[in-house]
Amino acid sequence: MRALTWHGKHDVRVDTVPDPEIINPRDAIIKVTSTAICGSDLHLYDAYIPTLKAGDILGHEFMGEVVETGPRSTLKKGQRVVVPFVIACGSCYFCGKHQYSACDNSNPADNQDISEELWGHPAAGLFGYSHMTGGYPGGQAEYVRVPYSDVGPIVIPDGVEDEKVLFLSDILPTGWMAAENADIEPGDTVAVWGCGPVGLFAVQSAFLMGAARVIAIDHFPNRLALARKFGAEILNYEDSKIYDALMEMTGGIGPDAVIDAVGMESHGLFADNVLDQIKATAFLGTERPHVLRQAIVACRKGGRVSVPGVYGGFVDKFPMGAFMEKGLTMKTGQTHVQHYLPGLLNAILEEKIDTTFLISHRMGLEDAPHGYDIFKNNQDEVTKIVLKPDMAKA
Amino acid sequence: MTDSTPAPDPEARDDAPRGTTRSARPDETQQERGETALAARTITINKRPEDVYAFWRDFSNLSGVMENVESITVRDDRTSHWVVSAPGGRTVEWDAIVTEDEPNRLLAWKSADGADVSNSGRVEFRDGGPRGTLVTATLAYDPPGGVIGKLVAKLFQKEPGIQQRRDLRRIKQFLETGEVSTSSPPNPAPKA
Ligand SMILES: NC(=O)c1ccc[n+]([C@@H]2O[C@H](COP(=O)([O-])OP(=O)(O)OC[C@H]3O[C@@H](n4cnc5c(N)ncnc54)[C@H](O)[C@@H]3O)[C@@H](O)[C@H]2O)c1
Ligand SMILES: [Zn+2]
Ligand SMILES: [Zn+2]
Numbered sequence: 001m002r003a004l005t006w007h008g009k010h011d012v013r014v015d016t017v018p019d020p021e022i023i024n025p026r027d028a029i030i031k032v033t034s035t036a037i038c039g040s041d042l043h044l045y046d047a048y049i050p051t052l053k054a055g056d057i058l059g060h061e062f063m064g065e066v067v068e069t070g071p072r073s074t075l076k077k078g079q080r081v082v083v084p085f086v087i088a089c090g091s092c093y094f095c096g097k098h099q100y101s102a103c104d105n106s107n108p109a110d111n112q113d114i115s116e117e118l119w120g121h122p123a124a125g126l127f128g129y130s131h132m133t134g135g136y137p138g139g140q141a142e143y144v145r146v147p148y149s150d151v152g153p154i155v156i157p158d159g160v161e162d163e164k165v166l167f168l169s170d171i172l173p174t175g176w177m178a179a180e181n182a183d184i185e186p187g188d189t190v191a192v193w194g195c196g197p198v199g200l201f202a203v204q205s206a207f208l209m210g211a212a213r214v215i216a217i218d219h220f221p222n223r224l225a226l227a228r229k230f231g232a233e234i235l236n237y238e239d240s241k242i243y244d245a246l247m248e249m250t251g252g253i254g255p256d257a258v259i260d261a262v263g264m265e266s267h268g269l270f271a272d273n274v275l276d277q278i279k280a281t282a283f284l285g286t287e288r289p290h291v292l293r294q295a296i297v298a299c300r301k302g303g304r305v306s307v308p309g310v311y312g313g314f315v316d317k318f319p320m321g322a323f324m325e326k327g328l329t330m331k332t333g334q335t336h337v338q339h340y341l342p343g344l345l346n347a348i349l350e351e352k353i354d355t356t357f358l359i360s361h362r363m364g365l366e367d368a369p370h371g372y373d374i375f376k377n378n379q380d381e382v383t384k385i386v387l388k389p390d391m392a393k394a
Numbered sequence: 395m396t397d398s399t400p401a402p403d404p405e406a407r408d409d410a411p412r413g414t415t416r417s418a419r420p421d422e423t424q425q426e427r428g429e430t431a432l433a434a435r436t437i438t439i440n441k442r443p444e445d446v447y448a449f450w451r452d453f454s455n456l457s458g459v460m461e462n463v464e465s466i467t468v469r470d471d472r473t474s475h476w477v478v479s480a481p482g483g484r485t486v487e488w489d490a491i492v493t494e495d496e497p498n499r500l501l502a503w504k505s506a507d508g509a510d511v512s513n514s515g516r517v518e519f520r521d522g523g524p525r526g527t528l529v530t531a532t533l534a535y536d537p538p539g540g541v542i543g544k545l546v547a548k549l550f551q552k553e554p555g556i557q558q559r560r561d562l563r564r565i566k567q568f569l570e571t572g573e574v575s576t577s578s579p580p581n582p583a584p585k586a
Binding site for chain 2: 018021023024025026072089090091092093096104105106107108109110111112113122125134135136137147148
């Protein structure tokens with residue numbers, strides 16, 4: 001089959017690779033009909049995530065048709081399913097608590113060593129996201145093997161087009177959980193850093209959860225315009241001083257909750273950011289946590305910090321003083337996708353949440369390397385790319 | 395100490411479980427057998443102690459789940475023969491003899507005389523309530539080839555301490571999910 005494979009920094013290619021096979025009884029094979037490129041894939045593209053190997057198949061946002069099932073899969077051939085990017089066994093202690101991204105078992109035993117060493121506990125398995133999270137081949141491919149297929153995939157009713165439901169695989173539940181982690185109370189003001197897919201879904205979700213005001217921050221006019229469409233007030237950090245603006249907009253109180261939907265690769269020529277970049281290049285600190293620092297300093301006293309943005313290593317100059325002295329609370333994590341799927345599918349079917357607004361580009365799988373290039377380098381115009389394996393090369 | 399806390403090291407001055415004190419080492423009888431290395435680790439398995447014990451007690455179950463074990467032949471209720479792959483394509487073998495057996499609580503064994511790698515150990519099962527069973531495996535062994543051998547084994551990821559940690563995860567996966575998680579197609583060369 002054909003699949004998008006990683007070969008090094010800014011080097012991804014579409015190669016012919018062996019078809020996946022059923023290995024374990026609970027497996028299923030999915031023929032991919034739509035798959036998306038994610039902001040998280042850019043961390044791989046930019047070689048920020050260790051333990052990726054040349055030839056690894058990327059992609060963790062995908063859906064398709066069931067074409068083969070293991071004896072213990074509950075799926076049936078021909079069903080259309082969306083697959084969560086988090087692989088979860090459904091039977092461990094954490095899955096029992098619906099903390100699916102903390103699954104104890106989905107990461108193969110040998111691959112657990114790295115994350116246990118780095119983070120104190122082994123991470124769950126993820127599709128197409130390096131060997132420390134399992135080394136599972138991803139979904140930017142014609143076919144993909146889905147382990148524990150009786151737990152993750154959600155069956156999509158006939159007649160609902162791919163593009164309405166594809167984002168259930170990651171960014172919609174991620175934006176939703178980001179807002180949930182902000183413990184929003186009716187009347188709250190919520191500030192969201194980053195108007196990428198995650199931030200934009202967090203904006204929509206925050207309003208649905210009762211926020212009176214959402215202030216969205218980015219520097220891409222087009223992305224900011226999308227946030228405004230959903231009712232957010234917007235701030236462009238190239239034009240305005242974010243802390244000052246947030247204080248003026250909230251009468252000096254600060255936002256009740258802040259959401260970092262940017263993560264470890266925040267942009268901008270801020271003094272701390274430039275220093276972080278130099279350190280990252282010199283391997284002294286690993287992340288560029290400018291947004292996290294700014295969000296904590298801006299957050300009101302006793303407020304909540306929600307971090308859907310991905311971090312993998314160490315954060316230098318974490319404003320622990322501000323965090324402690326103001327009595328803040330932080331919640332974060334890879335999304336417990338499985339937990340949110342039934343509710344969010346309903347919200348889509350009842351048209352309470354719009355997802356298709358996000359898609360700016362559709363292309364064939366063969367054009368995926370071009371997709372990565374423009375998603376990385378033209379973020380203003382390119383908000384989300386959907387790859388279709390059966391679409392011809394442009 | 396509640397039933398779910400692993401036993402402290404008899405020689406420790408605090409409540410640190412065996413294997414986590416800085417001075418952790420095999421006990422005297424083990425050392426007399428040349429077993430100078432100690433690996434101890436606890437994992438929680440989301441099953442009742444009687445299920446975990448029953449699985450373990452039938453040693454033939456373990457060969458499918460433990461990675462470097464090529465075969466386990468059960469000879470009688472107390473004796474089993476183990477063939478384990480070692481660095482450099484070699485195998486090492488021994489007879490394991492059950493020395494203690496308390497159903498649903500404890501299993502201990504030692505290798506019989508003439509073992510390629512002298513080893514002994516115990517697996518304790520404790521009721522962890524809604525979290526399942528705390529399984530503590532303690533393994534004392536004679537590192538093949540001494541200190542250098544241990545380094546070589548580490549290099550090939552066949553060092554018993556690393557192997558024990560990974561095997562415990564695999565056993566947990568199998569008991570909790572019915573399968574062993576893997577991201578790569580099975581080795582084309584079938585296992586003996
Ligand atoms: N927690 C999870 O399970 C999960 C799931 C998916 C994605 N993520 C993470 O969420 C983050 C966002 O994902 P995405 O797909 O929306 O990514 P994206 O790259 O499309 O969007 C990030 C946005 O942040 C903006 N930004 C950069 N620096 C900024 C700054 N200093 N201030 C304000 N905005 C800034 C960028 O302009 C961009 O629009 C990434 O870190 C991604 O890895 C997490
Ligand atoms: Zn994603
Ligand atoms: Zn699990």
